[in-house]
Amino acid sequence: MLLRLYKSGGVPAIPVPADPCCISNGKLLEFIQEATSLSGSEATFIEEIIEAHGGRCLWDDIEWLEADLSVRGFLLTAKHTPALNHIRVRTSTRTPHFFFYDFPYAGQTGEFVGNEAVRILGSSGEILKSRSLPRTAFQGMRRNFWWDHLDFIYFGGYATWNYLSTPFLFLRDGFTFEYLGQRRMPEAMYSCLRVTFPDDLPTHCRTQTFYFDEGRLLRRLDYTAEVVGRWAHAAHFCDEYRDFSGLKIPTRRRVRPLLMNRTLNAPTLVAIDIHDIRLRRDA
Numbered sequence: 559m560l561l562r563l564y565k566s567g568g569v570p571a572i573p574v575p576a577d578p579c580c581i582s583n584g585k586l587l588e589f590i591q592e593a594t595s596l597s598g599s600e601a602t603f604i605e606e607i608i609e610a611h612g613g614r615c616l617w618d619d620i621e622w623l624e625a626d627l628s629v630r631g632f633l634l635t636a637k638h639t640p641a642l643n644h645i646r647v648r649t650s651t652r653t654p655h656f657f658f659y660d661f662p663y664a665g666q667t668g669e670f671v672g673n674e675a676v677r678i679l680g681s682s683g684e685i686l687k688s689r690s691l692p693r694t695a696f697q698g699m700r701r702n703f704w705w706d707h708l709d710f711i712y713f714g715g716y717a718t719w720n721y722l723s724t725p726f727l728f729l730r731d732g733f734t735f736e737y738l739g740q741r742r743m744p745e746a747m748y749s750c751l752r753v754t755f756p757d758d759l760p761t762h763c764r765t766q767t768f769y770f771d772e773g774r775l776l777r778r779l780d781y782t783a784e785v786v787g788r789w790a791h792a793a794h795f796c797d798e799y800r801d802f803s804g805l806k807i808p809t810r811r812r813v814r815p816l817l818m819n820r821t822l823n824a825p826t827l828v829a830i831d832i833h834d835i836r837l838r839r840d841a
Contacts, residue, residue, distance in 0.1 A: 612805040619839060625722065625833075628644075646659040649719050671744075693785060750769050778796065
């Protein structure tokens, strides 16, 4: 069953109302159906996912998220990238734009600006280093062995921007969805959604599979981290949800290898622990 919800050139994108909160969560189903011509059951599934994580009205009212998080794991070690301990980050809810504060060194800021550029800024905002079209740089042999700071800013920037924006990311134009039904996984029974991302959105790979529990919270996603390698298949687990001013966020994320559709217990490729999140409504 193919859900062509927000596909460019096909089913029209859901428009953002002039006053985002003019559409309450309870009216979102009607709004989705009118905008996309989805069947009731299909629209209900997407609506329930959005509402379970806090609702569109709340998301549309937020400009930025600020978070304190820690990141470690085998991937960082393999790429000679230091673990991050209680680092402060800031992510846009509108565009692929992300900041690592006090990275790579105290007083500096790592900035990710979509697929266009990554930068390291000084304490006064001056550009110390930059790289245009950073994704294309991963085609070089060196990236198989180690990453420089700009490499990590790109990978960590787009990945964390995706994680903190999901599932609201699905409200953007250009996505297609295929509902795969329920699947019994080793962890539990989940409702599965295959999602194809628009070509211009920075993410791990174009097609990913998302798994939602009976409360419609995201519990797992499978993907290939293509900037690491086309062989880098991973299962990403989302646990320990907390409520941050109405936004539901998993604060414990663990990424493990996928080998022939089987999740390996080790190594932990990436471990992300979110300590706090603050919602910002100012630009």
